[in-house]
Amino acid sequence: MQQGPIIATTDLSARSDRAVDRAFELARDLGRPVKVVHVVKSEGHAGLSSGQLEHRVRETLPDLGDGAAILLPQGSPPATIARTAVEEGGALIVAGVARYNQISDYFLGTAVDYLIRHADVPVLVVKQRQRGLYRRILIPTDFGAASKAAILAAARLFPQAAIRVVHVFHVGFEGWGVAEHVREETLARAEAGMAEFLGSDDFAGIAPGRIEPILANGEPETAFGQAIEDYEPDLVALGTQGGGGLRQVTVGSRASSLLSWVRPDTLVVRLPAD
Numbered sequence: 001m002q003q004g005p006i007i008a009t010t011d012l013s014a015r016s017d018r019a020v021d022r023a024f025e026l027a028r029d030l031g032r033p034v035k036v037v038h039v040v041k042s043e044g045h046a047g048l049s050s051g052q053l054e055h056r057v058r059e060t061l062p063d064l065g066d067g068a069a070i071l072l073p074q075g076s077p078p079a080t081i082a083r084t085a086v087e088e089g090g091a092l093i094v095a096g097v098a099r100y101n102q103i104s105d106y107f108l109g110t111a112v113d114y115l116i117r118h119a120d121v122p123v124l125v126v127k128q129r130q131r132g133l134y135r136r137i138l139i140p141t142d143f144g145a146a147s148k149a150a151i152l153a154a155a156r157l158f159p160q161a162a163i164r165v166v167h168v169f170h171v172g173f174e175g176w177g178v179a180e181h182v183r184e185e186t187l188a189r190a191e192a193g194m195a196e197f198l199g200s201d202d203f204a205g206i207a208p209g210r211i212e213p214i215l216a217n218g219e220p221e222t223a224f225g226q227a228i229e230d231y232e233p234d235l236v237a238l239g240t241q242g243g244g245g246l247r248q249v250t251v252g253s254r255a256s257s258l259l260s261w262v263r264p265d266t267l268v269v270r271l272p273a274d
Contacts, residue, residue: 005035007085007090009037009096011038011111015096016096018128018130020061020096022265025133036057036061037085038057038071040072041075071088091157094123095111097126122153122267123267124267137161137162137163137236139151141197153269155210162210168216170219190215237267238269
């Protein structure tokens with residue numbers, strides 16, 4: 001994880017406020033600067049100079065935003081945000097959803113959907129109002145490299161938070177009277193996989209006891225949804241490549257599906273394609 005600035009994105013609308021507020025709160029906690037990015041489309045803002053536009057952006061910032069750098073790159077917003085984050089050495093992009101259709105229905109919008117698929121910097125999708133630091137993080141794992149990256153990123157970015165790692169396994173044809181020894185063997189494989197995964201030297205820098213492993217039996221999204229209800233996390237973290245039991249949840253287009261109904265803020269860590 002780079003030790004660079006936090007990149008806060010805004011389109012100057014009220015729906016960006018939650019993301020901007022969260023970015024500055026994180027920056028204060030982590031001791032990092034914030035760079036606020038507002039993308040100017042190729043046709044520009046009619047009648048506004050760059051100085052006037054910067055003033056408009058500063059009007060949307062919280063009190064913590066005094067002195068923050070304002071960046072006004074030009075181009076298509078999704079690609080330009082991703083490019084700017086890399087150019088500025090950003091550690092994290094913080095973005096808000098486009099709208100809330102109802103209490104459990106979040107529309108990501110083009111920019112956020114693009115970022116979680118293409119950005120080389122972790123993306124924090126802010127849904128909830130800022131009410132203190134993240135204290136409980138829930139992370140699904142398929143025991144692959146992407147979920148490992150998500151755990152490591154969350155542990156570094158939010159050093160005071162407890163982390164619960166959940167692996168969903170499925171006993172095939174369970175409703176058809178599967179023998180008890182099949183259930184026991186499936187559970188034993190899941191337990192061994194979790195132990196091997198969390199025993200990796202990559203996690204050696206994380207304090208003992210900080211990560212709590214949980215195994216859940218069922219269909220991936222249903223079981224993960226129940227894990228969210230049980231733990232009530234402040235933050236969910238997802239890796240967006242991998243294989244195995246949670247591939248359909250943590251990879252590709254299903255990441256957007258998951259983000260549309262998961263209520264907590266969500267950190268998305270994408271591994272480049274092989």
